[in-house]
Amino acid sequence: MKMAFSLSFSQTNNPLKKKISSIFLVAILFLTSIGHSSDEISYSQENAKKYAKFGIEGTSWLSFRDIPFYVKKYVKGKKTLDLGCGAGRSTRFLTALGLDVVGVDISEQYLKEAVFIDPKTHFFLSEKGKIPSIENSYDFVFSSFVLIMIPTKEELKNTVKEVCRILKKEGIFIVITGSEEMHSIDKKWLSYETSFPENKNPKSGDRLKVMIKKVGAIFYDYNWLEDDYSKLFTSNGFEILETHHPLGKDNEGYAWSSEKECSPYIVYVLKKK
Numbered sequence: 664m665k666m667a668f669s670l671s672f673s674q675t676n677n678p679l680k681k682k683i684s685s686i687f688l689v690a691i692l693f694l695t696s697i698g699h700s701s702d703e704i705s706y707s708q709e710n711a712k713k714y715a716k717f718g719i720e721g722t723s724w725l726s727f728r729d730i731p732f733y734v735k736k737y738v739k740g741k742k743t744l745d746l747g748c749g750a751g752r753s754t755r756f757l758t759a760l761g762l763d764v765v766g767v768d769i770s771e772q773y774l775k776e777a778v779f780i781d782p783k784t785h786f787f788l789s790e791k792g793k794i795p796s797i798e799n800s801y802d803f804v805f806s807s808f809v810l811i812m813i814p815t816k817e818e819l820k821n822t823v824k825e826v827c828r829i830l831k832k833e834g835i836f837i838v839i840t841g842s843e844e845m846h847s848i849d850k851k852w853l854s855y856e857t858s859f860p861e862n863k864n865p866k867s868g869d870r871l872k873v874m875i876k877k878v879g880a881i882f883y884d885y886n887w888l889e890d891d892y893s894k895l896f897t898s899n900g901f902e903i904l905e906t907h908h909p910l911g912k913d914n915e916g917y918a919w920s921s922e923k924e925c926s927p928y929i930v931y932v933l934k935k936k
């Protein structure tokens with residue numbers, strides 16, 4: 664009921680109502696988050712259920728828009744792992760591209776949602792930094808909005824090394840992650856609210872907050888900079904083939920806001936050395 668109210672309110676064109684709506688939304692989020700740690704909120708069953716209702720749409724669509732192009736250009740073979748598949752949105756996207764996909768995630772809550780929506784696909788649970796697959800076995804590993812949830816450089820390193828281990832020689836790893844602008848308090852994204860006090864002047868590794876407006880899901884992400892990512896990939900077995908910052912264009916069917924001037928995302932196309 665509360666969400667229905669805030670959503671309809673935020674869709675108004677009246678600037679005053681928009682401002683009140685934003686304050687109202689932030690207040691609700693603050694009140695509902697009291698007593699929970701940030702990780703408990705990101706990984707809670709409630710958040711997983713909300714996230715499962717968010718498709719590849721709005722600002723998020725932009726992050727996936729050019730992936731078919733990169734898959735066609737670089738991926739040889741179909742055997743694919745969706746690392747951090749969450750509620751299976753990215754897994755279903757990859758399956759629709761004709762790939763032979765399995766999904767893996769560290770969260771039972773998210774996996775439950777994935778299996779419920781798509782019982783035919785094989786999803787499995789993993790430990791942080793461990794993928795239960797044999798080495799040199801995948802043509803392609805895909806990972807969307809996962810590295811951004813990893814809190815330490817050590818865990819990032821373990822995860823990337825593990826991807827390298829399970830990929831075949833010259834296998835491809837495509838990563839979608841947040842750009843340095845994604846959580847900026849000054850940006851107005853179509854689908855995300857990022858004007859939270861914790862997002863002011865972030866440094867590398869700081870924890871940042873984002874809320875998906877349509878479903879009210881909240882994530883506490885980590886502020887890894889492009890320099891952090893480049894070092895992470897090149898020091899742990901990968902060559903960077905492409906980096907891409909997708910921008911919104913006119914006539915895409917979305918009323919882009921900051922997305923036209925600044926990309927909330929960075930896409931890395933990596934090859935196992």
Ligand SMILES: C[S@@+](CC[C@H](N)C(=O)[O-])C[C@H]1O[C@@H](n2cnc3c(N)ncnc32)[C@H](O)[C@@H]1O
Nearest residue numbers: 747748749752753768769770773792807808809
């Ligand atoms: C924001 S969701 C993205 C899900 C999906 N890739 C998508 O685009 O919809 C991030 C997911 O990454 C998972 N995750 C976080 N750290 C992980 C890790 N070290 N290994 C595997 N999955 C991880 C979380 O449990 C969560 O389900």
